[in-house]
Amino acid sequence: MKHIAESTVRRLSLYLxxxxxxxxxxxxTISSGDLASLGGTxxxxxxxxxxxxxxxxxxGLGYSVSALSKRIREILGLEREWRVIIVGAGKIGAALxxxxxxxxxGFKIVGVYDVDQARIGQSxxxxxxxxxxxxxxxxxxxxxxxxxxxxxxxxxxxxxxxxTKAGIRGVLNFAPAPLHAPAGVTLRSVDMALELEILSxxxxxxx
Amino acid sequence: MKHIAESTVRRLSLYLxxxxxxxxxxxxTISSGDLASLGGTxxxxxxxxxxxxxxxxxxGLGYSVSALSKRIREILGLEREWRVIIVGAGKIGAALxxxxxxxxxGFKIVGVYDVDQARIGQSxxxxxxxxxxxxxxxxxxxxxxxxxxxxxxxxxxxxxxxxTKAGIRGVLNFAPAPLHAPAGVTLRSVDMALELEILSxxxxxxx
DNA sequence: CGGCGCTTGTGAATGATTTCACAAACTAAC
DNA sequence: GTTAGTTTGTGAAATCATTCACAAGCGCCG
Numbered sequence: 001m002k003h004i005a006e007s008t009v010r011r012l013s014l015y016l017x018x019x020x021x022x023x024x025x026x027x028x029t030i031s032s033g034d035l036a037s038l039g040g041t042x043x044x045x046x047x048x049x050x051x052x053x054x055x056x057x058x059x060g061l062g063y064s065v066s067a068l069s070k071r072i073r074e075i076l077g078l079e080r081e082w083r084v085i086i087v088g089a090g091k092i093g094a095a096l097x098x099x100x101x102x103x104x105x106g107f108k109i110v111g112v113y114d115v116d117q118a119r120i121g122q123s124x125x126x127x128x129x130x131x132x133x134x135x136x137x138x139x140x141x142x143x144x145x146x147x148x149x150x151x152x153x154x155x156x157x158x159x160x161x162x163x164t165k166a167g168i169r170g171v172l173n174f175a176p177a178p179l180h181a182p183a184g185v186t187l188r189s190v191d192m193a194l195e196l197e198i199l200s201x202x203x204x205x206x207x
Numbered sequence: 208m209k210h211i212a213e214s215t216v217r218r219l220s221l222y223l224x225x226x227x228x229x230x231x232x233x234x235x236t237i238s239s240g241d242l243a244s245l246g247g248t249x250x251x252x253x254x255x256x257x258x259x260x261x262x263x264x265x266x267g268l269g270y271s272v273s274a275l276s277k278r279i280r281e282i283l284g285l286e287r288e289w290r291v292i293i294v295g296a297g298k299i300g301a302a303l304x305x306x307x308x309x310x311x312x313g314f315k316i317v318g319v320y321d322v323d324q325a326r327i328g329q330s331x332x333x334x335x336x337x338x339x340x341x342x343x344x345x346x347x348x349x350x351x352x353x354x355x356x357x358x359x360x361x362x363x364x365x366x367x368x369x370x371t372k373a374g375i376r377g378v379l380n381f382a383p384a385p386l387h388a389p390a391g392v393t394l395r396s397v398d399m400a401l402e403l404e405i406l407s408x409x410x411x412x413x414x
Numbered sequence: 415c416g417g418c419g420c421t422t423g424t425g426a427a428t429g430a431t432t433t434c435a436c437a438a439a440c441t442a443a444c
Numbered sequence: 445g446t447t448a449g450t451t452t453g454t455g456a457a458a459t460c461a462t463t464c465a466c467a468a469g470c471g472c473c474g
Contacts, residue, residue: 060440077411204284
């Protein structure tokens with residue numbers, strides 16, 4: 001498969017949400033123009049995005065909501081369950097553990113870890129916070145696929161090294177630190193302060 | 208000013224962090240190559256990014272850490288204080304209110320709002336959660352610049368309409384909903400489930 | 415003060431992504 | 445069955461972003 005741009009994957013994810021809205025409304029077909037206006041893009045963009053993976057539409061009619069949903073889920077790897085471990089049970093870790101948005105798309109939180117004795121033993125939405133010393137063993141025994149990093153920035157890189165050594169190939173980082181992972185590991189970062197700074201730039205540039 | 212790509216602004220933000228690290232270490236100059244290796248890019252990229260805003264370096268030597276920090280802060284609009292209001296005091300809103308990463312870059316949380324009586328009156332890191340009915344008045348009296356949206360997805364778009372009507376020009380949305388804002392308003396979204404789905408795609412594509 | 419070594423700043427080249435534009439294919443209506 | 449009206453799928457064109465490559469500038473050393 002040719003390399004697919006991240007922007008394309010991001011839009012596919014969005015399209016999937018619109019498709020689910022449409023399904024909830026009982027609609028059976030959707031056109032590229034509909035998807036485009038919901039997502040703030042153009043119909044050509046939608047068709048080009050989909051064309052990387054095949055032809056799923058019917059000319060003159062549009063796309064079958066259910067068939068396209070299924071196909072996008074397959075493409076994004078959402079047909080299977082992903083087992084997720086959260087490291088760091090502070091404010092952000094706790095918020096992530098209790099975030100409803102994950103579960104319903106097949107991301108299952110199988111463990112939450114911290115080094116702080118005060119937090120260990122607490123229950124976060126049904127999952128008990130465990131001692132981080134147990135992390136290495138649990139990564140394997142719990143068959144974790146993905147690790148969410150919600151520890152202080154200085155602890156983030158050592159943690160990446162540790163979990164990738166244990167075989168983890170997907171990491172989503174919430175610590176405001178630039179991290180590096182070995183080849184073969186996908187590491188993404190969500191940096192809230194950075195987003196706010198980009199917003200600041202936009203506001204400052206307007207004024 | 209010519210239009211600057213978001214990717215450039217994002218990198219400038221990152222450079223600023225590295226510059227602050229360098230300053231903490233007492234180093235006075237930094238080269239584009241140093242900035243590049245810290246940020247996982249190339250020295251040409253760094254120089255090109257900076258060149259959009261002028262020439263700040265010294266050939267043969269590099270950039271003055273303090274001068275470049277100052278200049279990037281100016282560019283990003285971080286020299287001034289931004290007054291931020293958080294709407295939604297659930298898990299994510301509370302985590303945002305207590306996030307240390309915001310304050311130290313000039314983002315000041317001046318209010319947190321919710322509709323739930325059980326949450327109103329609670330203190331989050333020194334800020335009392337107020338009734339969302341007071342939001343419209345407070346947006347003006349508190350001189351808010353930016354609103355962070357941490358409400359359920361279905362409440363997000365009405366909230367955008369409401370705060371932009373009250374004169375807010377910058378919105379950072381954490382609800383998993385695609386939002387639209389009128390021209391002149393900058394709206395950015397951080398969507399954690401979407402990030403996980405992009406990660407899922409990367410993992411699924413490898414297998 | 416002259417030459418060496420290093421690093422910037424920037425046009426030009428390349429590469430990536432988006433938009434355009436239109437033939438082909440289908441539905442629906444009569 | 446024919447026609448009118450849609451909408452897809454996709455090469456080609458245009459735009460946008462990154463990388464290359466090198467002249468020019470500066471510090472440092474002798």
